[in-house]
Amino acid sequence: MMRRVLPALLLVALLSAAATLAGNFDGSVPLICAITEVLECDEANGCAERLPEELNLPEFIRMDAQIRMIREVGEGEGLRETQILHHESVDGSLLMYGGEEGRVWSMVMNQETGELSGGIAGDGFTLVLFGSCMVE
Numbered sequence: 001m002m003r004r005v006l007p008a009l010l011l012v013a014l015l016s017a018a019a020t021l022a023g024n025f026d027g028s029v030p031l032i033c034a035i036t037e038v039l040e041c042d043e044a045n046g047c048a049e050r051l052p053e054e055l056n057l058p059e060f061i062r063m064d065a066q067i068r069m070i071r072e073v074g075e076g077e078g079l080r081e082t083q084i085l086h087h088e089s090v091d092g093s094l095l096m097y098g099g100e101e102g103r104v105w106s107m108v109m110n111q112e113t114g115e116l117s118g119g120i121a122g123d124g125f126t127l128v129l130f131g132s133c134m135v136e
Helices: 002-021
Strands: 031-042 046-050 060-064 069-072 081-083 086-090 093-100 103-110 115-122 125-135
Touching: 081 093
Parallel strands: none
Antiparallel strands: 031 046, 031 060, 031 125, 060 069, 069 081, 086 093, 093 103, 103 115, 115 125
16 A cells, blocks of 8 residues: 555655746746846947846846835845836736836746846836746
């Protein structure tokens, strides 16, 4: 009897782990995201590829749609955060937006893959962001 129960329990555990890893990007659990590509665009110079650290962007962010917050991941005081003003699921994508200090931002995340596209716009400039997220 024990020989049959152990493989069944192992199968249930593996399926649960797979469900946690794949397609859990609906905003129901906190996510850690890495910004992997950035384009900086302005009226005078057009667009140029930049590194996140050149623009003082965090390497990793923690997104928690349940409490409507995005926070910089790191140690110490003064970590930046912004409120998610709105989020919703539409056609397999999680849509989010917010704004503060004269800038607006928006993001679209593929709910199956966790791939992220977003933008930050201010007076005369736009940052286009690409990244990838995983369940925290």
